[in-house]
Amino acid sequence: MANILVVDDELGIRELLFEILDDEGHSVELAENAAQARQARQRSQPDLVLLDIWMPDTDGVTLLKEWAATGQLTMPVIMMSGHATIETAVEATRIGAVGFLEKPITLQKLLQAVDKALSRAPLHMVAAAPAADSAAAPEAAAQTPAQGAAAPSAASAEPKEEAAALCGTVALPWPGRGTLMLDLDAPLREARDAFEKAYFEFHLAKEQGSMTRVAEKSGLERTHLYRKLKQLGVDLSRAKRLA
Structure with missing residues (x-):
């Protein structure tokens, strides 16, 4: 936290x-x-x-x-x-x-x-670091006239480009169910819930719907596991059919 x-x-x-x-x-x-x-x-x-x-x-x-x-x-x-x-x-x-x-x-x-x-x-x-560095070392911005002229737009674009490179959808192989798509650009809470739902659906299918074995695998008590599955909207009957 x-x-x-x-x-x-x-x-x-x-x-x-x-x-x-x-x-x-x-x-x-x-x-x-x-x-x-x-x-x-x-x-x-x-x-x-x-x-x-x-x-x-x-x-x-x-x-x-x-x-x-x-x-x-x-x-x-x-x-x-x-x-x-x-x-x-x-x-x-x-x-x-x-x-x-x-x-x-x-x-x-x-x-x-x-x-x-x-x-x-x-x-x-x-x-934020380059902004502090540029204030301390203004000569770096004047290496070439062309670079100096384009510096403001380049500086403002770099964080956006870096963010774009780190964000997006990740495709993970999901045995028996094709591909799992995770949206890393979603709020942390939503991304975490999506991963946890996929995690429990996978293990429920693998363990043929056995709450006991999934509880042991995940390290959760059965009552806690049941509440978690209900909160995430996991369909237990569907998990058994996919086994």
């Missing part, structure tokens, strides 16, 4: 997000303004920040720019707002935000955004 910093000047929003994320097993720290967010960023090194745009002392976009300029944007940041314009959301994304949540925030959208941001955190950190 992750360490998540929630920055919002509304007490109700902070409490709601804390309850949801804490129930998911995350460690959650709260800040009600930019000053507290700066302190929390230095103190706890969060894995993810949920950052409100409109705050009384310093707005979220300004704080995001500050972190980016000082090399502190080493974690994914999801912006939140109930009044932001499309231009504001685009600007935040350009600076380095990985997502945007519109208030009121629903449970499903929150968890999907958090899972997606955490799953791409290493990519975000790698993509």
Whole structure:
């Protein structure tokens, strides 16, 4: 589970997000303004920040720019707002935000955004590194006139190209059932559920529907296994027919 910093000047929003994320097993720290967010960023090194745009002392976009300029944007940041314009959301994304949540925030959208941001955190950190390097060594951008002229578009395209190379559908051979397709571009929760469903369907078919043997194979208790299969929507009768 992750360490998540929630920055919002509304007490109700902070409490709601804390309850949801804490129930998911995350460690959650709260800040009600930019000053507290700066302190929390230095103190706890969060894995993810949920950052409100409109705050009384310093707005979220300004704080995001500050972190980016000082090399502190080493974690994914999801912006939140109930009044932001499309231009504001685009600007935040350009600076380095990985997502945007519109208030009121629903449970499903929150968890999907958090899972997606955490799953791409290493990519975000790698993509942020060249920006810091270019500030420290501007001569690198002037190696050739042609490269220097194209640098802004190339820099903005590289993270997208890297993300595209890492995302997509993976085809895995599935004995007796052809090919298993896994969508790695899906939110982490959905991708995990798809894999787990395929895993249990495979072993149920292999063990001719024996819950005891599948429980032993997976290391789960029978009652836990049954709840898991029901949650994933596994058809036990179909698994037996495929054996």
